[in-house]
Amino acid sequence: MKILYLTKYTRMAGSSRMRSYQYFPYLERSGMKITVKPFFDDDYLKDFYAGKKNISTVIKSYLRRFLVLFSVLKYNKVVIEKEIFPFIPAVAEWILKLFGIRYIVDYDDAIFHNYDQSSNPIIKKFLGNKIANVMRYSGIVIAGNHYLAEYAWRSGAKKIEIIPTVIDLDRYPIKANLDSEKFIVGWIGTKTTFEKHLLPCKNWVKELQSQDPNIQFNIVGIREDMDLGKNVKYIQWREKTEVSEILKMDVGIMPLQDSEWEKGKCAYKLIQYAACGIPGVASDVGMNKDVCIDNVTGQIAYEDQDWIDHILFLKNNSLQKKEMGNNARQLVEQKYCIQVTADKWCKILSK
Structure with a gap:
């Protein structure tokens, strides 16, 4: 069976890496042949993470995706991450439906709010229902949590499956509880999520350091000093070292702003901490409370x-x-690991 994955990014981006790429070895072992065609390439992501905008790489992305569409009939199944073309009406998805291609579309955040809550009135008017249409034209919607699944249901999706964003237990050992001089409070993410969710916490982060000088914050994914206090270590994110950095933490935190967009988040940071046997402290927003169960797992x-x-x-x-x-850790072993969800994906793709 030949499967075409139309991911949004390469494996350099966490969302595509966790929702798609990490499943490929499991799917291939089950006899499937995977072809992956990301929309944005590594060059785009490098510029994006550096805060740069490169129009030429964006134009190339649209052209590359357009050409890929001429090959979809060669595949038994097509899996789309979020949408075929960002900020363009769901015409391509409608055409796939006309050709009888019951594509599978996967969501790990509330991307529909990019459109229906846009500050640009033109985007809001002409694209406000775009993702609802993508879902309705699909054969199956895969949702990372109940908030996303409920939107798919309201959109008229024919079939909906909930598959959370998960980790691979083989990559996440349990932290050895060793006594150390510093108590490490950890956070992991991108500059964008840092600026939106952790930077507004500056006051209590600094206050906590003043109350207890033995507390240190490790911020993974940020390299420059962001003025969070003296006991803060900024660490560059690398795929090869992210787990070892998490294992240095004593507590993992996941603050979120309380908005409709955040309700679509899949609590991936908390799942990473939990996989290492590290309790979390988190905002009462969206899926956070499903993973960070108060006084049970955090x-x-x-x-x-x-x-x-x-x-x-x-x-x-x-x-x-x-x-x-x-x-x-037990919660992750039961619900939030690829060892549990890979079989579900295999069954969906085999039907």
Whole structure:
């Protein structure tokens, strides 16, 4: 069976790497032949992460994707990550439907809010229902959480499956609870998510350091000093070292702004922490509370003082921290690992 994956990015981007690329070895072992055609290439991503805009790489991306569409009839199944063409009506998806191609479309965030909540009135008017149409034209919608699944249902999707964003247990060992001088509070992400979600936490991050000088923040994915305090270490993200950096953490945090967009997030940071047996402290937004179960696998923070109190509690209560970490790992083993979800993908693609 030949499968065409139309991903949004190469494996350099976390969303495509976790939602698509990590499954390819499992699918190939089951006898499927995978062809992947990303929309954006590595050059685009390098510019994007560096805060640069390169119009020529964007134009090339649209042309490359257009040419790929002429080959779709050669494949038994087509899997689309989010949409075929960003910021263009769902004409390509409609044409696939006309040709009887019951494509599978996968979502790990609320991309529809790029359109229906756009500040640009033209985008909002002409593309507000775009993703609803993509979902309705599809054979199956794969949703990373219930919020996304509910949108698919309201859009008239014929079939909906919930598959969370997961990790590979073979890559995530359990942290050895060794005594160390510093208590490491960790965060991992991109500059974009840092600026939106962690930077607004600057006040309590600095306050926590002043209350306890033995607390250190490790910020993975940011290289330059962002003025979060003296006890902050900024660490460049690399795929090869991300797990080893997480294993240095004692607590992992995931603050989120409370908005409709964040309700579509799949709590991937928390799943990464939990896979290593590290409890999380997280905002009460979206899927966070499904992974960071309050006082079971971590603690939920509702306001600034909660973050300080919860982190100090976990620092000063090692037995409770260890128990929450063990519970978190068990949760990942049960629900949030590729060892569980790979079979589900194989069954969907084999039908």
